[in-house]
Amino acid sequence: EVQVLESGGGLVQPGGSLRLSCSASGFTFSSYAMNWVRQAPGKGLEWVSIICDTGGRTYYADSVRGRFTISRDNSKNTLYLQMSTLRADDTAIYSCAKGLTAGCNSPIDFWGQGTLVTVSS
């Protein structure tokens, strides 16, 4: 059974940093692209970032490029999102999401429940 479990969310002040983790199981983690997607309270889905299977290629939404860094440790079946220079509009539930295929041009076929990040003073 595919499972992903996000952690690391919490309350952070504007300008601060936070690192999210996503522990995966039930599938060959290294063989799939992995995404971060966020959803602000009561709002729609916003794609944040993707890392392809080998970890060599990464892509970001315009709103986070230069502030967020996605990475993966295939030996630990874990996905990360390092977030810095956080702003109030980064407040959202951040979900780890598995790609259907290894490549970055892939729909998402499984989502975690997410971890809440609140940016506020």
Add this chain to the structure above:
Amino acid sequence: DIVMTQSPDSLAVSLGERATINCKSSQSVLHSSNNRSYLAWYQQKTGQPPKLLIYWASTRESGVPDRFSGSGSGTDFALTIASLQAEDVAVYYCQHYRSSPFTFGPGTKVDIK
């Protein structure tokens, strides 16, 4: 960047009736190398993570009821629920995965009339 729009914002349909949601991309999401449109549809019920329904614009994900179908190519797409069931009440999103950023549409809320 490719911008995704959806219409309508919301719709209410009687049980057993057809529901159709439209999605439009600002640029073609068709890849000439394989003649596939890089477009997916997701269903999100209240309090739950999204669920993949359709990818490659018209390929139904395993386990998805056949009342759900996707159509379209290039820039114009549709998700059709052939006979709306009570459990289909949800917000539906389209997303392209043609080139980064892989943006979602704003969502369409489907309710029972």
